[in-house]
Amino acid sequence: MTTRNxxxxxxxxTWRSLVPLRNQPGELIQLLLQPIFMIVIFVVVFGAMSGDQAGAVQHLLPGVLTQxxxxxxxxxxLRLAEDIGNGVFDRFRSMxxxxxxxxxxxxxxxxxxxxxxxxxxxxxxxVVGFRIRTSPLEALGGVALLLxxxxxxxxxxxxxxxxxxxxxxxxxxxxxxxxPLTFGSTALIPAANLPSVLQWWAALNPVSHLADSLRALFTGGPAGAHIWITLGWAAAIAAAFVPLAVRAYSRRIR
Structure with a gap:
C-alpha cells in the first residue's frame, strides 16, 4: 500500500466521518456550544470576580481555547469505540x-x-472583549499550533x-x-498562584507551554521556548501513539 493510496x-x-454531521446537526451544535459556555463561565464570570475584566479576558481566553x-x-x-460496538470495523476488515x-x-x-x-x-x-494584538500571520500560527x-x-x-x-x-x-493536564497547567491560573506542589508539574506540563504560546501569538509578548517545546511534545506524542494506535486497531480487526 503506497503512501498516496x-x-x-x-x-x-474523513468525508465519511463528516457526512453524518449534515444529517445530525445537533451533534455539531453541541460541539460549537461548548466553547461558548466555557468562555461565559471562565472568562466573563471569573473575569468579573477578578476586578479586571479586560485583563482577565486577554489572559484567560487562550487558556480556555486550550481547554x-x-x-x-x-x-x-468515543467515535472509534462506538464504531467498534456498531460493527463498523467488521466491514473495514474485509476492505x-x-x-x-x-x-x-x-x-x-x-x-x-x-x-x-x-x-x-x-x-x-x-464579543466579550478579547482582542488579538499581533499580526494575522502570528494569529494564524497560534491556531495552527493548537491544531x-x-x-x-x-x-x-x-x-x-x-x-x-x-x-x-x-x-x-x-x-x-x-x-491533570488541563487543571495542573497555567492555562487558566498563573504558575505563581498554583500550590507549590503543582508548580513543578505546571512547568513540565505541555498544556502550560501550549497556553503560554497562544498568549504570545495572540496577544503579544515573548514566547520564549514555549512554541518549540509545544512542537516537541506534539512530535513526541505522535511518534509514540501513532504506531500504538495502528497496532491496537490491527488487533481489534483480527
Whole structure:
C-alpha cells in the first residue's frame, strides 16, 4: 500500500466521518456550544470576580481555547469505540485499505470540526472583549499550533478508544488523562498562584507551554521556548501513539 493510496483512503474516510454531521446537526451544535459556555463561565464570570475584566479576558481566553480543544479530542476515541460496538470495523476488515486509514479519517474529521470550534470561540471571545494584538500571520500560527497539538493528542484518544471495552470506559480513561493536564497547567491560573506542589508539574506540563504560546501569538509578548517545546511534545506524542494506535486497531480487526 503506497503512501498516496493511504492518504487518499484516509481522506475518503474523513468525508465519511463528516457526512453524518449534515444529517445530525445537533451533534455539531453541541460541539460549537461548548466553547461558548466555557468562555461565559471562565472568562466573563471569573473575569468579573477578578476586578479586571479586560485583563482577565486577554489572559484567560487562550487558556480556555486550550481547554476546549483538549476536551474535544475525547470525541476521537468515543467515535472509534462506538464504531467498534456498531460493527463498523467488521466491514473495514474485509476492505482492501491501509490499517491506518480509518484512524486517519476519524482524526482528520475531528480536526476539521475542531477548526470550526476554534473559529467560533475566537468570535465569541471578540464579543466579550478579547482582542488579538499581533499580526494575522502570528494569529494564524497560534491556531495552527493548537491544531497540531490536538492532532497529536487525537492519536492518544484513538489508542484509548481502541483499547477500551466500551465508549463509557473510554470517556472515563480520557478524562483521567486530561484532568491533570488541563487543571495542573497555567492555562487558566498563573504558575505563581498554583500550590507549590503543582508548580513543578505546571512547568513540565505541555498544556502550560501550549497556553503560554497562544498568549504570545495572540496577544503579544515573548514566547520564549514555549512554541518549540509545544512542537516537541506534539512530535513526541505522535511518534509514540501513532504506531500504538495502528497496532491496537490491527488487533481489534483480527
Amino acid at each position: 493511504t492518504f487518499a483512503q484516509g481522506m475518503t474516510l 476546549v480543544a483538549l476536551t474535544q479530542t475525547i470525541t476521537t476515541g 482492501p485499505i491501509a490499517r491506518s486509514a480509518p484512524l486517519m479519517g476519524r482524526i482528520l474529521a475531528d480536526t476539521a470540526t475542531m477548526t470550526l470550534t476554534v473559529a467560533v470561540a475566537l468570535l465569541v471571545g471578540a 497540531v497539538f490536538t492532532l497529536a493528542l487525537g492519536w492518544v484518544s484513538a489508542w484509548l478508544g481502541l483499547r477500551a471495552k466500551s465508549a463509557a470506559s473510554m470517556q472515563g480513561m480520557a478524562t483521567a488523562v486530561l484532568l
